[in-house]
Amino acid sequence: MGRTAVLLGGDLEVSRIPGLYASPLRYPGGKGKVAPFVKALMLDNGFVGREYVEPYAGGASVALSLLFEEYVSAIHINDLNPGVHAFWKAVLTDGDAFCARIESTPITMREWHRQREIAASSSASALERGFATFFLNRTNRSGVIKGGVIGGKGQGGDWKLDARFSRNDLIERVQKIGRYRSRIRLSNLDAVEFLKPWMNDSTTSNAFIYLDPPYYLKGRGLYDNFYEEKDHQQVADAVGNLAHPWIVSYDDAPEIAAIYAQWNSIEYSLNYSMGVRGKGSEVMFFSPDISVPCYAPLEVTKEHIAQRRIRALEVATRKAIEPKLAAL
Ligand SMILES: C[S@@+](CC[C@H](N)C(=O)[O-])C[C@H]1O[C@@H](n2cnc3c(N)ncnc32)[C@H](O)[C@@H]1O
Structure with a gap:
């Protein structure tokens, strides 16, 4: 061909x-x-x-x-990864709570360590695990969940871990998805x-x-x-x-x-x-x-x-x- x-x-x-x-x-x-x-x-x-x-x-x-x-x-939309699926599930079914977390979660190294544990936990709720996956995706280098945090653990780099965490913009994206949720089918x-x-x-x-x-x-x-x-x-x-x-x-x-x-x-x-x-x-x-x-x-x-x-x-x-x- x-x-x-x-x-x-x-x-x-x-x-x-x-x-x-x-x-x-x-x-x-x-x-x-x-x-x-x-x-x-x-x-x-x-x-x-x-x-x-x-x-x-x-x-x-x-x-x-x-x-x-x-x-x-x-x-x-389908994804086998439990964290990615939890993210979409939370955005589609619990968008307001998700946005509240984007608004109020501190973007600190202490929080990064906490979210890393939640992201790996199969007993966390979809909201908790989905948000943790999102948090790591936005604070890790190139969005790789297993990659290191932006700026390094000592935060000595030019870019800090909040460099890709523009709260208002991210909230708008999540809200927009919510407005279309009746036309989105999700599976895992x-x-x-x-x-x-x-x-x-x-x-x-x-x-x-x-x-x-x-x-x-x-x-x-x-x-x-x-x-x-x-x-x-x-x-x-x-x-x-x-x-x-x-x-x-x-x-x-x-x-x-x-x-x-x-x-x-x-x-x-x-x-x-x-x-x-x-x-x-x-x-x-x-x-x-x-x-x-x-x-x-x-x-x-x-x-x-x-x-x-x-x-x-x-x-x-x-x-x-x-x-x-x-x-x-
Ligand atoms: C190349 S990425 C897709 C990127 C996507 N097209 C984008 O633009 O964001 C591959 C995705 O497939 C998922 N995945 C890997 N193996 C899979 C499988 N066997 N079934 C379903 N999803 C899988 C991964 O979790 C990952 O999110």
Whole structure:
């Protein structure tokens, strides 16, 4: 199948990326940056208005961006990590209490140690554990739960642990999610199990599925990785059985390219915010029913999207009008 290489230089300005900061969670390599690409792809392929399904949600930045801008009717977000799931559960079911904690919790090293214990405790409530996960995500380097605290334990660095804890902004993000909660379905399953309903199109509404599994290459220590090598093959097998259009993104490893060889793909580079700002090479695979875009995942601007919206509107109008004209 075809593979397109798109190598990009330079950072995109944040202001050009609508919806990038919709999520309260920070994720290294977070996919907020590809949200404009996903929107353009949805417009080009007539997927607007579908339900959106994300089995490895993490910070769910793409899902939130699509929901807030009305590209999708509902989002199904899933994550196996108990802390990440507790975070979403607390935000969706106990948003006011969550915001009260953002407002009043001291951002100190003493609190950091306390929250670290709560985050690891399976007996803590969803509110306690979800908030602890969020607290560590906002106060640790690059948002990595197991990473060290910003500024170091002695807090001698230029940046202190509160550098990414802008209370008012975070409260606004949580409140906004709360306003959309009737259109957000949350689960805590293994991704392959979670995907089963979408393997049958007669039991599920029209959907569009985006999978962002843990990276193949080990040793990065970015997320909790529940996968051994064979599991990536199992995911690809599940993807092959999906009854709705899908895209999958991965780090560009030869083993992944081999597993997904039968599908179209685009290669691109993504800037990570892990200490050294190097460029990671990524790859995106597409189900056969998606017409693969000629633009790159990080190349899509507001202008691209505006043009595509106009075109999609023209197509929809023509479709609605043509039968009426023919009947005249
Ligand atoms: C690459 S991150 C997703 C990042 C997300 N796309 C974002 O932009 O924030 C992978 C996520 O998958 C979750 N995860 C790992 N293994 C999983 C599994 N077997 N089933 C479901 N979720 C899993 C991790 O907890 C992590 O949050």
